[in-house]
Amino acid sequence: MTGPATLPDQPPEQDPPLPETRPHLGHALASEWTKMVSVRSTLWTLGALVLLVVGIGLLAVGETNDPTGFTNPPHTAAAVFGLLVGQVAVIVLGVLTVTSEYATGLIRTTLTAAPDRARVLTAKYLVFAAVAFTVVSASVAVVGIASMIAVDSPQAHQTAGEWLAALTGCLYITLLGVLGLAIGAVVRHSAGAIAVMLGLVTLPPVVGGMLTMWDSLTPLGNLIIRYNAPVAIMQMFGLPTSEVGGLPGNWAQLALIVAVAGAAVAGSYAVVGRRDV
Amino acid sequence: MIEAVGLTKRFGAKTAVDQLSFQVRPGHVTGFLGPNGSGKSTTMRMILGLDQPTSGQVTINGRPFRELGNAQRNVGALLDAKAVHGGRRARTHLLSIAQLSGIPEKRVDEVLAVVGLQDVARRRTKGFSLGMGQRLGIATALLGDPRVLLFDEPVNGLDPEGILWVRNLMRQLASEGRTVFVSSHLMSEMALTADHLIVIGRGRLLADMGTQEFIAHNSAGFARVRAAGNDQDGRKALAAALTAAGGRVLQEPDGALRVTGLELPHISDLAHGVGVRLWELSPHRASLEEAYMRMTQSSVEYTSTEDPRAELWEPDPLALPAWEDGAAAPEVPQDGFFAPPPPGAGGKPFLMPGSAAELAGTAGTAPNNPEDTR
Numbered sequence: 001m002t003g004p005a006t007l008p009d010q011p012p013e014q015d016p017p018l019p020e021t022r023p024h025l026g027h028a029l030a031s032e033w034t035k036m037v038s039v040r041s042t043l044w045t046l047g048a049l050v051l052l053v054v055g056i057g058l059l060a061v062g063e064t065n066d067p068t069g070f071t072n073p074p075h076t077a078a079a080v081f082g083l084l085v086g087q088v089a090v091i092v093l094g095v096l097t098v099t100s101e102y103a104t105g106l107i108r109t110t111l112t113a114a115p116d117r118a119r120v121l122t123a124k125y126l127v128f129a130a131v132a133f134t135v136v137s138a139s140v141a142v143v144g145i146a147s148m149i150a151v152d153s154p155q156a157h158q159t160a161g162e163w164l165a166a167l168t169g170c171l172y173i174t175l176l177g178v179l180g181l182a183i184g185a186v187v188r189h190s191a192g193a194i195a196v197m198l199g200l201v202t203l204p205p206v207v208g209g210m211l212t213m214w215d216s217l218t219p220l221g222n223l224i225i226r227y228n229a230p231v232a233i234m235q236m237f238g239l240p241t242s243e244v245g246g247l248p249g250n251w252a253q254l255a256l257i258v259a260v261a262g263a264a265v266a267g268s269y270a271v272v273g274r275r276d277v
Numbered sequence: 278m279i280e281a282v283g284l285t286k287r288f289g290a291k292t293a294v295d296q297l298s299f300q301v302r303p304g305h306v307t308g309f310l311g312p313n314g315s316g317k318s319t320t321m322r323m324i325l326g327l328d329q330p331t332s333g334q335v336t337i338n339g340r341p342f343r344e345l346g347n348a349q350r351n352v353g354a355l356l357d358a359k360a361v362h363g364g365r366r367a368r369t370h371l372l373s374i375a376q377l378s379g380i381p382e383k384r385v386d387e388v389l390a391v392v393g394l395q396d397v398a399r400r401r402t403k404g405f406s407l408g409m410g411q412r413l414g415i416a417t418a419l420l421g422d423p424r425v426l427l428f429d430e431p432v433n434g435l436d437p438e439g440i441l442w443v444r445n446l447m448r449q450l451a452s453e454g455r456t457v458f459v460s461s462h463l464m465s466e467m468a469l470t471a472d473h474l475i476v477i478g479r480g481r482l483l484a485d486m487g488t489q490e491f492i493a494h495n496s497a498g499f500a501r502v503r504a505a506g507n508d509q510d511g512r513k514a515l516a517a518a519l520t521a522a523g524g525r526v527l528q529e530p531d532g533a534l535r536v537t538g539l540e541l542p543h544i545s546d547l548a549h550g551v552g553v554r555l556w557e558l559s560p561h562r563a564s565l566e567e568a569y570m571r572m573t574q575s576s577v578e579y580t581s582t583e584d585p586r587a588e589l590w591e592p593d594p595l596a597l598p599a600w601e602d603g604a605a606a607p608e609v610p611q612d613g614f615f616a617p618p619p620p621g622a623g624g625k626p627f628l629m630p631g632s633a634a635e636l637a638g639t640a641g642t643a644p645n646n647p648e649d650t651r
Binding site for chain 1: 328
């Protein structure tokens, strides 16, 4: 370690003084962006996501020898297999965005530098959502376009509506990550928040199926089977999903996750704003 | 200027900080002393708005921390050297904190140079030693060139060169008119660094005074007087004469007496007066460390208990039954290695036993239990 230098408070050439103005959300966004791109966990989770979606997607495209395989589902459907696993990576990144600060104690440094906790939390939500949505949709787009090139058949199709539905699916997965971030902000522990999120994503199909075994609970079971994350994602990517007829529309599925994530986000603002750190 | 008024923090049934009121003035290094668990860090967290006080309030330059316009321009703090993401590089860490207040990137390189970390700026902080972590934390505190600085145990883990550097940095920051508030439990360090001391124990204010004043009040010297041979009667006569003349007397196990409140020549005269020859009459000055230990001994949070194999222990030298009557030296803590307090320093603002009876009950029974002396 080199010896200490003198304080640069009176630098030789007169620098402009540091800003005195009240910092705004833009500053927090820049900070969160720096934080997100400067740790390896971001690279690992997003890398895993891209690898899963694009890798499995291209594999699926390559194995679809029969051009008629794409008559019903659109090109982007090939991405769904990777996404069903890749959503976990998005969730983990969402959770880690906030819990890594609590785990290391960095949150105290952050909130000492920026006492307005809502500003910091908002920046976290925005930066994470933008990054996750961009990466997920880009991966899906790669798979869709690769499929369009590889499967050259007049029957294969991808209408604007189907692109929009795929984009809705990407938004759905992003919102799962936002939900993970909100839960991470409330429980403050990486493992705990990830466990909760995995339960939320993987349990409903099982529980729903289990409930249909009892006649009195069958309607509830069917409801759960129709409204859960894997089913919603498959549906938005145009795959026929359930034998329990009467599937809700894409917008109903999206509205549900928006409501759940929204409530969790609101709760996280209330808790983080009040709690001692 | 930091001003706390009636600051109180309870965690469940435990009161971590109890009705704390103090001021930290600009232009001085103010030391914040207290045993482990005395509430120093909690107080600092409340100053920084991280913890909400149960009651009372604390302001920085007249405003609560969370209402400051630009926090980093006003207050810089080092709370915990390990409060960084180990996977992030030192420079990126500082940059992400600087960006929160729109502080330009150039300033990041400046503070890295100030703390001497420019060569490891691009290393991940996971591999940093505790000393490097402290330097990084100090760099974080300096980012906004703030008017108020708080440091929680800044010299922990630093080598002697680093300790000297921190000491000079604190003094320089204060000489520039900033408010510098440094917590520590290293007495010797504080004696060299701080102009003013705030001492707390069990969350309560024990002392708020200048360092020199603190030493003068609390670390009085004593005179050791040893009567010739094993002259029991002579020793008793001497002690009686010394007590009658207004001194305070404690007996050491080997028969020597510790005397305060009397000048050495006067002690000699008194000994001559009662016809006792002296083998020793020597002055002893106590240190700030001793003063601090005596002041906080009743408020130490984590104390060792009696070892079951106590037969291996030396007997507590001053815990022998007091042979002079209790009223002669009511406020002498008989359970330590310390000099009796000088006359006039007793009572406020120290936490001393309320009555002689309380003390007498503790002298022989549980010298290590702080509860009993309160």
